[in-house]
Amino acid sequence: MVTIILLLSCDFWTVKNVTGRLMVGLRWWNHIDEDGKSHWVFESRKASSPESKAISEAESRIFWLGLIACPVLWVIFAFSALFSFKVKWLPVVIMGVALQGANLYGYIRCKVGSRNLTSMATSYLGKQFLRQSTGEDQTS
Numbered sequence: 001m002v003t004i005i006l007l008l009s010c011d012f013w014t015v016k017n018v019t020g021r022l023m024v025g026l027r028w029w030n031h032i033d034e035d036g037k038s039h040w041v042f043e044s045r046k047a048s049s050p051e052s053k054a055i056s057e058a059e060s061r062i063f064w065l066g067l068i069a070c071p072v073l074w075v076i077f078a079f080s081a082l083f084s085f086k087v088k089w090l091p092v093v094i095m096g097v098a099l100q101g102a103n104l105y106g107y108i109r110c111k112v113g114s115r116n117l118t119s120m121a122t123s124y125l126g127k128q129f130l131r132q133s134t135g136e137d138q139t140s
Contacts, residue, residue, distance in 0.1 A: 004092050012099040015067070016106065023063040025055055026110035042109040067107060071100040 021027045025045030032038055045055075074096040081089045 001089075001092050005095055008092075008096055008099050012103060015103050019063065020103075020107055020110075023055065023059045024107075026107055028106040028110050040109075042106065042113070044110050044113065067104050071097060071104050074100055 016028070026043065028040065028042045030038055031041055074093060078090070078093045078097060081087070081093050
């Protein structure tokens, strides 16, 4: 259990500090100011920078696929541990869900920038509804 938690921590650190910056040009961290207030910083590399041309589409897809698949896999492990009554594995599974979920949340916030995730989802669903309604009007 200790080995798995140490490897999870190493994976979290590597994805957060190295892989995200090199593969997709995104990074995030926490900054504490002089007043002791915590500020989360989410950055993405500008498209016009010379380093952005080094980011390949294949690497970006692999990064996002792994970033999304890992938390899903840990949630499946969590349900498996719960339903098989293997409670001793729950701390490991909870740590996996927390670390992988934190990376996923951080990189999604980097990707969308300063926009609010809720407003973005509402906007997306509104656009989809508008497309469907205009598409049905054209066919009838």
